[in-house]
Amino acid sequence: MCRGDVQLPECRECIQNITAGLLDFCPNQKQAIAWYWNICMLRYSNKTILGTLATPPPGLWVRDTRNATSYEQFKASLRTLLDNLRGRAAYGGPLRKVAAGNVTATDFQSIYALVQCTPDLSPEDCGKCLIEAAKDIPRCCDGMRGGIVFWPSCNIRFEMYSFYNETRLQELALPGEGDGSNTTRIVIIIVVSIVACVILAVFLGVLLRKRIKRKPRETHETVDDIRTTxxxxxxxxxxxxxxxxxxxxxxxxxxxxxxxxxxxxxxxxxxxxxxxxxxxxxxxxxxxxxxxxxxxxxxxxxxxxxxxxxxxxxxxxxxxFVQNASLDLFIFDPTKRTYLDWKRRYKIIGGIARGILYLHEDSQLRIIHRDLKPSNVLLDGSMNPKIADFGMARLFGQDETQDYTSRIVGTYGYMAPEYAIHGQFSIKSDVFSFGVLVLEIISGQRNNCLRRGENVENLLSFAWKNWRDGTTENMVDPFLRSSSGSMSDIMRCIHIGLLCVQENAADRPTMASVILMLNSFSLNGSTY
CATH class of the missing domain: 3.30.200.20 (Phosphorylase Kinase; domain 1)
Structure with missing residues (x-):
């Protein structure tokens, strides 16, 4: 299911990304659910799920970390808005149960919200799901400026900025062809739009010809790109x-x-x-x-x-052709990862770091990869790492340091929090992904499903817990502990990985600092 205001191409892209993600991270599970940002969700099960209201677990919360002002008034305004939207969504029709709107809250600021149920629910079950999901807001986002509550059968999102396509939602709300007046109105809108597009196309054609004649040098870079390709x-x-x-x-x-x-x-x-x-x-x-x-x-x-x-x-x-395929086929395989002793793993970590530094600082372009993960690191015959898959990359000018996007791409678990929540990305976003990679290489475990006996937990939370408790050696792949690798070097790399995955982007080191630390024998947090 895609969010109600999402256009078809973006919906298709989201579903394909989320499908690939589920196949990677849930290869043997009988049932799973995943949400890709607030754009789409995918759920499958070996039991009947259509027409059945599902309540957590599982569920998921995402919140803005900034506090709202005059929270009591903010909370009351939000409750009123959600109550209004709930009824509109529940009775939205057999194919869509979505509603969005806004209300003026404290300090003349607006709250924007969108609620949606899976279309197979009855109006009664949709309303019930949204009521229960709204009860999660005080638990996940109390006093915050925004948040998202994901449930298998419905979701709620609220922000203090407009995040949805209001025009698209209005189009979906138009009555069917049985309403003659609206049909006439739609025909008129289409005809006027076509005429306007033709006039605009002619105008742009004339303007483009003039620009080509007057300023041929402006197309020089494009021509060079075409010649290169x-x-x-x-x-x-x-x-x-x-x-x-x-x-x-x-x-x-x-x-x-x-x-x-x-x-x-x-x-x-x-x-x-x-x-x-x-x-x-x-x-x-x-x-x-x-x-x-x-x-x-x-x-x-x-x-x-x-x-x-x-x-x-x-x-x-x-x-x-890179002979040894991708890194994930080694580090997550119980047999193959024994081939990766500490010397080889350290070589891979250093090579990835040098590749990212080249993208960020040493190439003629400044590039943010945005999808660094083990499956996008290939290994040649000598086990040298090569970063691959630049389809999600963004090009920066030399003076640019960060940017924002409403189109979140990449793989959850490797995304920096400021990117996953707010769409803000920078070189520090890649640094976060690199830190996750380092911890995975050392532990031999995926970041989202670290197995300890019968328990499964998040790798980053497990790493921070052991770092605080002074039991960091629990993070290390048992094969490395029994090999000839230097435990002090391994601990140093875990320290580097944790520096890279700090929640605040400003606290993370640059890749230049990372390489300096990798080649040093001691770490001093005051130097970055």
Whole structure:
């Protein structure tokens, strides 16, 4: 289910991302539920779930960490708004049960809220779900300026800024074709819109021709980009021959935007081909990102782009073939991770750090990766790490330090809190992801499902607890404890990882400081 105001392409993209995430993190579970920010949710079960009101567990809370002013008045205004929206959502119709609105609260500030139920619920169950979910607000977000309560059958979000597409919600609320006056109104709106678009297109065409004639130099950079990418083009027939027409025998894996295949060019060179999905209305932006970014990036710890193909509805990216596949296939495998002694793991940590530093400071572009995780780190024949998958990357100017987005992309568990909650990202967002990677490499456990006997808990909370209790060695992969690795070096890297995953972005070190610490024999918190 997507949020009621989300457009179809964004909905499709969210569902594909969340599907890939569930397959990665819940490979053997009989039932699971995941929420991707406040855009979509996906739930499956081995039991009947349609038409049945589900109450937590499981459930999830997300909150703004800033306090609201005059909270009693704020709370009363929010309660009034949610009561009003609940009835509108419950009786919204058989295909959508969503409502949004705002109310003026304290200090002339507005509160915006959106409530939604799964469309299979009856109006009575929808109302009941929203009432119970609202009772979670004092527990999760008491005195806060915003928050989200996720339940399997409904969700509530409130903020002190407009976060939903009001126009889209109004379109969904239009009556059906049985209402003659509204049908006429819709026809008039469509006709007027088409005429306006034609006039605008003609005007922009004339304006563009004038700009091209007067300022040809302005297109220089674009032309250079086109020339760069043109020189990297592969024919589709060449790629088909190299991969044996994308045979399953050559399939290396499946990612969020499609499958990856191994191939061999006529000159004997081995390649990896990422084939973007045809049936999804997405991937164009990510495809262009990777071609333009990777064509300009050269570093031994970044995967090398050899070329691309854009032909016959196919979008293909051609990379160097990296022999040992991705890092997650080693560190999360009980057998394979014994091959990664401390020397190799330390080498991998250092290589990833150098690759990120190159992206942040040493390349001609400043790039925020935004999706650093073990499956996006490839290992060559010598176990050197290479950062891959730049489809989510964002380009910064040299003087820029941070930006905001309403389109949250990446993988939960590796996202910095300021990015996951507020859409704010910077180089410190990648530093957070790197810290999670370091802790996973040392522990051999996924960040969201650390297993200790019968218990499963979050890796970061487990790490902080043991750090405070002076039992940090509990974090270390048992194989490393029994090997010849230096426990002092391992403890130093755990310390670095924890510095990187601090909640406040300003407290995290830069990647330059991280590399300095990795190559030092002592840590002094006063130096960063």
């Amino acid at each position: 043109e020189s990297l083009k592969y024919a589709l027939s060449t790629i088909r021959d190299a991969t044996n027409d994308f045979s399953n025998d050559n399939k290396l894996g499946q990612g969020g935007f499609g499958a990856v295949y191994k191939g061999k060019l006529p000159n004997g060179e081995e390649i990896a081909v990422k084939r973007l999905s045809k049936d999804s209305g997405q991937g164009d932006l990510e495809f262009k990102n990777e071609v333009l970014l990777l064509a300009k990036l050269q570093h031994r710890n970044l995967v090398r782009l050899l070329g691309f193909c854009l032909e016959a509805m196919e979008k293909l990216l051609v990379y160097e």
